Amino acid sequence: MSQIRALDPLDAASDLPRDARSVLELAARSMFQLFADTAEGMMVVDRSGRVVWISEGYKQFLPALGLKDEADFVGHRVEEVVPNTLMHEVIATGRPILVDLLTNKAGTFLVSRIPLRDEAGEVIGALGLVLMAHPESTMQPLMKKFAMLQRELDDARKQLAEQRRPKYTFASFIGSSPQAMEVKRQARRVAGTDSTVLLLGETGTGKELLAHAIHAASSRARRPFIGVNIAAVPETLLEAEFFGVAPGAYTGADRKGRDGKFKLADGGTLFLDEIGDMPAPLQAKLLRALQEQEIEPLGSNQVIKIDVRVIAATSRDLPALVAQGRFREDLYYRLNVVPIRIPALRERLSDLEALVEALEEDIARRSGMPHREVTPEALEVLRRHPWRGNIRELRNVLEQVSLLTDDLRLDAHHFARVLSPGEAQAAAPVAAAADEARTAGPQPPQAPHVRPLAEAVAELERRAIAEALRITGGNKLAAARLLRISRATLYEKLAAWPELRQLS
Template sequence: MFDAFARSAMGSLLVDREHRIVWISEGYRQFLPALGHAEDDFVGRRVEEVIPGTLMAQVVDSGQPILVDLLSNKAGTFLVSRLPLRDEHGEVLGAFGMVLLDHPESTMQPLIAKFARLQRELDAAHAQLAAQRRPRYTIASFVGASEVALQVKRQARRVAATDSTVLLLGETGTGKEVLAQAIHAASARAARAFVGVNIAAVPEALLEAEFFGVAPGAYTGADRRARDGKFKLADGGTLFLDEIGDMPLALQSKLLRVLQEREVEPLGSNRVERVDVRVIAASSRDLAAMVADGRFRADLYYRLAVLPIRLPPLRERLGDLEALAEVLIDDIARRSALPARQLAPDALEWLAGRAWPGNIRE
C-alpha cells in the first residue's frame, strides 16, 4: 500500500488520528534536511513539529479534505493535497498528504499570483470585519456630568474590571448599547470582538440558529457549510444581548445552559463547542415583574443580574441636556459636512420643557 502511495506523487506522508507521522515516502524525505531534520527523524513525531505550516492536523480533526493548497516553508513552495483516511464505519483514522508539484512557481505563476491577490483581499476583509466588531464607544461617550450620569459611569468602570455578567436596565433610548460597548472597551477583552444582537429584531424561528449556529445541512434548505452563531463569533470577547426580555421561554433555558456550561451545540449537530464569552444583557422591560408573572425564568434572571446597572431616563438628568445637545450637534455637523451651530438659551429652555419619552435617541 505504501508503495502505491509513494508512486502517486512527488512526496507523500501518513499521519494518525493523534497527528503523529507514521510513514513518509522516499520522495518526501529529500525535503527534510532543509527543515533541519535527518531523513529518518520523523516517525512518531507530531506532523506540525516536522513540517511547518502543514494543515494535516486540521484535516484529521475536521474530516474534510484540502484538495489543493500551497505550502511554503524553508524547504520551498509546494502544491499539495491532503485527504482524510477513514475506516469502514466512516471514522477518521488519520490523513494522507501529497506533494503534487515541487517549486511550482515557474509553471503556475498566474495561479500563484491570483492566489496571493485573493489572500490579500481576504486578509483585508478580515481586518475590516474586525474593525467593525471593535467597540465604537468608551465610557467618555456616555455624556453627562449630573450625579446620576456620574454614578452610571462609576459603575461601568467597576464592572469593566471584572468578567461577570452585566444587566443594563433602562427605558428605550437611554444609551444601553453605548454603555455596553464602553464596558467592553474598558475591559480585558477590549482587543477581541464585541458582537451585539437585538433579540426583538430577530424572528423567533431564527433565534436559536442566530445564537448557537447551524451545522452543515442541518435542515432542508440549509447551507452545506457550517454557520457560526453569535456566541461563536464573540468567542474571547463580549456578546451584547439587547432586549433580553423579548426572548421566548423555550430559548431562555438553552441560554441559561450556555451561561452555566460555557458551551454551545449548533443546530443539527451532536457536538458541543466550548466558548469563552462575557455576556452583557439589556432590557427596557421590568424583568423582575416578568419573573413574578412567569414570563421570564427566575434562574436566568439571577444569572444575568450579577452586576445590574440602571440607566436613568433623560427626564431624570435634564442637567445633562446642554452637553448632550452639543455633542449631537457637533456629530451631525461633522457627518453632514456643515458648520457646527450652537443652541440659543430659549431653544435649550424649550428642550428642557419636553418630556422626552424616547430619551437620548429622541
C-alpha cells in the same frame, strides 16, 4: 524481462538489474539527476534540518544571501542560511510542499520541498528545489492575481475586525452630572471582571453604548463584541441565531452549518438587547448556556464549550414579568448579577447642553452639513420637553431641525416646528421673545387647530396599537398579526410610546 528492458530510459543497450529493488534505486538516481539538471538550484537537508549538499546551480544564490562560498552554507541549519524557509515543517510533518513562493533578501522564488524517507518509511531529511528564480517577471499575471487575492483577504479580515470591535468607550457616554458619573463609576468597576451585567433603563438612554464601553475596558477588548436585539429577530429563528445550526440540520440548511452568536462571541462579549422580550421556551436554553458555558447547535448532539461574557439590557420591568410568570425567575437572578440603571434624560438635564453639542458635531460629520449652534433660548425649550425617547429622541429632533433650515443658529422657534403641540405651546413665549428680538416685522398668522400630517398619522397608529393590545389581552404577537405588521415593527412602535407597554 525483455519488456522491462524496453522501458529502460537510461540505457536501452545495457542489461537491466534483475531485481525490482535495483530498478527502484536506479529510478531514484535518475529522478535525482533530472531534478539537478532541470531545477535552477537544489539542496538536501538531514533530519535535524542541517544542509548536507547543494547543487552547482544553487551556488549562484549564495552572494544574494550574504554568503561567500559553499562552506558558509553547507553544514548550517537551513533556517539560519535561508530566511523564511519551510524545510523544517516538511521534515516535521512528512508532507511535501510541491509549489510555493519563497521571498527573502535574495528575491522571490518558486520552490518545491519534498520529504526523504528511509526503508522503514521514517523521514530522514528533505529535498528542496528552486524551480524558478524571480517568477514575478515570467509569471506576472499569476503574481498579480495572487497579490490581488491577498489584498482582498486582508481587507475582508480588516472589515470583519472593525465590525466586531467595540464602537464606543466610556468617553462616548457624555455627561458630568452626578447620575452620569455614578453610572460610569459602576461600569468601569465591573469592566475589570467577567461578571454578567444587566443594564436597565428606558429606550434611548444609551444601554448599547455602555455595553460597548464595558467591553472596550475589559480584558476581552481584543476579542469579538457580538450584539443581538432579541425583539428584532423572529421567534422561530431565535434558537438558530443564538446557538447555530449543524450541517444539514433541516431542508435548505447550509451544508457547512452556521455558527450562532454564542460561538461568534467565544472569548469575547455577547450583548443581549431587549432580554425581556425573549420567548419562554428559549429562556431555559439560555440559562443553561450561561450556567454551563456550553451550547448545542440546532440539529446536533455535540456540546460545544464556550467562553463568553454576557451583558444584557432591557427597558422592561423584569421583576414584574417574573411575578406574571412571563420571565423565568432563575434566569433573572442569573442575569441580575451586577445591575446598572441608566437614568432617563429628564433625570439628568444638566447634561443636556453637552449632549446637544456632541450630537450636533456627530450629525454635521455624518451628513456633511455645517455645524449648528443651539442658542440658550432653544436649550430652555429642550429642557421643558419630556424626552420619552431620551437621547435617541433628542438626536432625532436635532437632525430634523438641522434638515429644515439653513440657519447656522438654531433658536427656540426652530424647535417649536418639530415638537408635539403641547411642547410647542409651552415653548411659544420663549420662541416669541426670540422672534421679537430677531425681527420687528409682522408674524404670519398661526393655525393651531390644524395638526401636522405626521403627528396625525402617528396618533392614529398609537390608537390602533392600543386597541389591538386591548383586544388581544396584551399579547404582542397576536396584536402584530391583527395589525398585519411584523413583531419587530410593533416593538419599535412601543419603544416610541412607553405608555402603551402597560397594556402588554
